[in-house]
Amino acid sequence: MxxxxxxxxxxxxxxxxxxxxxxxxxxxxxxxxxxxxxxxxxxxxxxxxxxxxxxxxxxxxxxxxxxxxxxxxxxxxxxxxxxxxxxxxxxxxxxxxxxxxxxxxxxxxxxxxxxxxxxxxxxxxxxxxxxxxxxxxxxxxxxxxxxxxxxxxxxxxxxxxxxLVLYYDSLCNAYINIFSSFTVHHRPTLTVDCANGVGSLPLKELSKRLRDCIDLRLTNNDHLASKYLNKDCGADYVKTTQSPPVNLLDKMVPNQLYASIDGDADRIIFYFVDKNKKFHLLDGDRISILLVSFLKILVQKSRLPLSIGVIQTAYANGSSTAYLKKLGIPIICTSTGVKHLHHAAKNFDIGVYFEANGHGTVLFSQGCLHKLHNPSTEQSNTETAAIDALLQLSQLINQAIGDALSDMLAVLSVLGSLLWDATGWLSMYDDLPNKLVKVKVADRSVFVTTDAERRLVKPVGLQEKIDNLVASYEDSRSFVRASGTEDAVRVYAEAKTPKSAAELSAKVCGLLQ
Incomplete structure (x- = not known):
């Protein structure tokens, strides 16, 4: 091969x-x-x-x-x-x-x-x-x-x-310091689906070390049961099916937070069911919004001249983008692929990136860390507390790559600091209904994009037809990009209502026949 x-x-x-x-x-x-x-x-x-x-x-x-x-x-x-x-x-x-x-x-x-x-x-x-x-x-x-x-x-x-103990020391010490600063020392409960993968091992260690701060409950955590790896569980399963792991069906406690990691623990997805047993997904877009909103508060309180921005791809929900614009947070849209997002995040003192699948991190530049360690003027108590929180988060969040475990602790840190539960997090904005469809084509190479994969250059004339369709639906957008692994294209469509999103998706797919 x-x-x-x-x-x-x-x-x-x-x-x-x-x-x-x-x-x-x-x-x-x-x-x-x-x-x-x-x-x-x-x-x-x-x-x-x-x-x-x-x-x-x-x-x-x-x-x-x-x-x-x-x-x-x-x-x-x-x-x-x-x-x-x-x-x-x-x-x-x-x-x-x-x-x-x-x-x-x-x-x-x-x-x-x-x-x-x-x-x-x-x-x-x-x-x-x-x-x-x-x-x-x-x-x-x-x-x-x-x-x-x-x-x-x-x-x-x-x-x-x-x-390897140094990894645990870094995460746990930072989280314990953040936990000690909470105005209310509430010990959150989080059930984590480990996908029966290698992430089970460090999560067991974190559960022991942080037992006074977090009630971590692990499921699908048999790393030796290899035949069950990612089977009906894990972050990819939850994101793709928009449903909890099979073993949690009908067992979830309403309004209690749950999370799923993937087989090698580099991505994480959160979710919960409400009192009516309706399933709600808190994906990478929402992790990004939660973290950057809190980081902006800390930067403002620190009164330090630090730039902060978010990196997204074309797949980011339009409501998340609108929310960031409302907050006045700069956004860079890149092509899909972690390497593009990670590189773009370095444009800011604090750069936040998450793919919708739950893979991402927060990067603190060396210049940012220097300012945090060496503030130029005497600080008030509020400023000192904000600077310390930023330093603890820079220790907690993996600076090398997206890390399900450090991202999990970062999310719990922010929720605890804000005294929020899962419903408070969900209420930040409402997702626009969307649909992602794969369409098989004879030759994917004929589909050439520009503008961070949001617009087609070739085939000539196809983008104009897509634009005309989009114009007929409220709060809508759609794009077509070639698959990186097979002769197929992915069609993304979103609109104000599920019916409109489905119609727009079907019509754009029809253009490809």
Whole structure:
């Protein structure tokens, strides 16, 4: 098969992944040597994919995603047809360096992960690389570890690797400090669906450490029951079906908050049922709005000159965008894909981004942290409290990548500070009814977009027809973008009423026939 390294790295049926593991591991070692021995990560996971699948992804030295220049090299290394061809490519990509490669490895709890991890270590041994195997970890935990190693000269691989306990210390200490500042020390209850994945392990640890602050109740938390991984549960299931995990049907307590993470714990979705048992989803858009609204309050109270903004994609609900505009918060719309959102978030002192699927984070720039640690004038009690809250949130929220666990604690921090429950969060704005449909086409490459994938350039004339349809419905919009993985396009439509959204969607789909 032909491997292509994308946003999620390589993913395939686990039995077809050996060449991808070899190529990715070689790429990680070469990237480390190019960066003069900085540590790079290799995480073996397939997130919300079926348990028979697996994948591999490289974590760059800043703790973020692999640089785009190396995506192509990684693809080439994974697609060689022989050992000799691999050796030739390794020599071609090898930058003269006296530094030994430094790599950390982690994996999720899929049954295929241990043998793929062992293969990765064989390749690292052949390349004389230094490495540390962290075993079962969430994807965001390994991102966090890579970032920590390269920011702190205290740590090195393999002689002095940072223990994973530091991750828990960072999250728990920050949350406890925020909790202690609550005007009312209410201990919230949160039931978390762990998708029977690797996230079960750290959530059990957080549950123990934070038992005085949070009543964390875990379900679908058997990481050893691999056949149930993501089965009728998990963030992707909840978002896609707009319903709770099957095992929670008819068991949910009205107006009590619930959450689902995905298989590798890099995304989270919240939800609840009201007194009439109606299901309400609190997705990535709503997480973003909740966090940025609170952060804006803190920035205003701090009286520090800090810019704050939100990054969205075309899939963000129009009501969330309107709410942000009403608050006067700058918005940048980017193409879909975490790398685009993460990069754009760096335009602000505090940049917030979440995809609708619940993957996202809040980035605090180095300039922002400097101002928070070194205010230029003497602060009032209110200003000091706001600055301290911002500092605690910067410690709590994973600065490397979207992290379901740190995002969970950030949401609970904000709700506790505002004395809100799930209904208060939902009441911030009303979602516009929307519909997302996949339409199979003969050749997806003929659909070319512009304006952050919101408008079509080709086929010529199609966008004008879409505009005419949109003009006939109130508070409506629609866009068409090609799938990144198959010959299909995705049609998004939203309007003031469900009937209008469905009609608009059907008519736009009709234009594609």
């Amino acid at each position: 032909k491997y292509i390294y994308g946003t999620a790295g390589f993913r395939a049926d686990a039995s077809l992944l050996y060449a991808a593991i070899i190529g990715s591991t070689a790429a990680a070692a070469l990237r480390s040597m190019e960066l003069e021995g900085k540590t790079v990560g290799v995480i073996i996971t397939a997130s919300h994919n079926p348990v028979s699948d697996n994948g591999v992804k490289i974590i760059d030295a800043d703790g973020g995603m692999l640089s785009m220049a190396w995506e192509e090299k990684c693809t080439n290394l994974a697609n060689v047809s022989s050992k000799s061809e691999l050796d030739i490519l390794i020599k071609e990509y090898l930058v003269p360096s006296t530094c030994q490669a430094s790599v950390v490895i982690g994996m999720d709890t899929r049954p295929s992960s241990p043998r793929l991890s062992e293969l990765s270590k064989v390749i690292l041994d052949e390349l004389s690389a230094s490495y540390k195997d962290y075993g079962f970890v969430t994807t965001p935990q390994l991102h966090w570890i890579v970032r920590l190693i390269n920011q702190n000269s205290t740590y090195s691989i393999p002689s002095n690797p940072p223990p």
